[in-house]
Amino acid sequence: MPMLSLCFTQEDCEAIMSIPLGSVVHLHDHKYWFFAKDGKYSVKSGYWVALRQCMGAIMEGGSSDTSPQKLFWRKVWALKVPNKIKLLVWRACSNVLSTSLNLYFKRVLQTPLCSRCGKSEETALHALRSCKRSRKFWNLTPFFCRLDAYHGSFADIFETATHVSSEQELKNFAGCVWLSWLIRNDTLHEKESGILGEAIERTFEFIQSFQQGNARCRPTLLPHHVRWIKPPHQSLDLNCDEAMVTESTVRGLGGLFRNQDSEFLCDFACDGPAGFDVLGTELAAMREGLLMAS
Numbered sequence: 001m002p003m004l005s006l007c008f009t010q011e012d013c014e015a016i017m018s019i020p021l022g023s024v025v026h027l028h029d030h031k032y033w034f035f036a037k038d039g040k041y042s043v044k045s046g047y048w049v050a051l052r053q054c055m056g057a058i059m060e061g062g063s064s065d066t067s068p069q070k071l072f073w074r075k076v077w078a079l080k081v082p083n084k085i086k087l088l089v090w091r092a093c094s095n096v097l098s099t100s101l102n103l104y105f106k107r108v109l110q111t112p113l114c115s116r117c118g119k120s121e122e123t124a125l126h127a128l129r130s131c132k133r134s135r136k137f138w139n140l141t142p143f144f145c146r147l148d149a150y151h152g153s154f155a156d157i158f159e160t161a162t163h164v165s166s167e168q169e170l171k172n173f174a175g176c177v178w179l180s181w182l183i184r185n186d187t188l189h190e191k192e193s194g195i196l197g198e199a200i201e202r203t204f205e206f207i208q209s210f211q212q213g214n215a216r217c218r219p220t221l222l223p224h225h226v227r228w229i230k231p232p233h234q235s236l237d238l239n240c241d242e243a244m245v246t247e248s249t250v251r252g253l254g255g256l257f258r259n260q261d262s263e264f265l266c267d268f269a270c271d272g273p274a275g276f277d278v279l280g281t282e283l284a285a286m287r288e289g290l291l292m293a294s
């Protein structure tokens with residue numbers, strides 16, 4: 001009653017107090033899982049709640065909120081780099097990378113120490129920048145000078161980078177973060193990462209070609225009247241296409257056959273011929289399909 005009188009008028013308080021509680025008063029408190037219809041927790045419902053929260057954090061950059069945090073995420077998600085690079089940056093900034101420290105908290109590992117140097121707890125910052133092995137990598141990048149000037153957590157460092165870098169620099173920086181994590185994983189799994197300098201060059205080329213490919217392959221909406229048409233009686237439907245990393249390197253082609261009911265029959269995939277452009281490689285895919293049909 002004292003709390004009610006703080007929020008409501010005397011008249012409203014009396015009205016509220018006159019509401020009968022019925023049999024509820026005889027029930028004991030019990031736990032109720034809000035996200036399930038029956039109020040009972042299940043791993044499945046917990047998973048979906050966690051996923052929604054995670055996706056909510058990911059999509060924060062898309063809102064009209066202009067707080068520094070939201071602007072930062074908006075910059076990250078607007079980067080024109082492959083999604084796997086953006087996702088790695090997001091995981092590192094959100095401290096959900098599978099570092100030794102995080103795995104230790106989850107009781108997966110016995111120690112939070114870095115598996116590579118064994119000298120410090122492996123946080124995202126240590127794994128991606130501070131570990132002796134990571135520093136060796138960064139010293140080969142264009143960012144080795146300025147990286148030491150950045151302070152704080154990994155998220156702080158990346159946020160600073162978003163303020164002081166050009167768009168291209170930020171994309172390359174994100175690519176180096178991704179490569180740093182890749183090299184760290186290769187070391188843990190005793191895989192050979194190759195020559196670091198070449199790996200860095202390839203990463204920059206990868207980002208560059210992604211941007212070009214993105215511009216070239218930006219999807220166009222098909223007009224509504226385009227529909228799949230059944231092939232004539234006793235005929236097959238052949239769908240084929242090509243894929244290429246850059247215009248001068250690896251390319252592939254493939255296709256599949258379907259019957260009149262659009263049911264899958266068989267498919268093919270192989271390397272594309274060198275030196276062909278997009279149209280040439282698509283024609284090669286068609287030729288391959290026709291040869292297979294014959």
Ligand SMILES: [Zn+2]
Pocket residue numbers: 114115116117118119120126130131132133
């Ligand atoms: Zn280390």
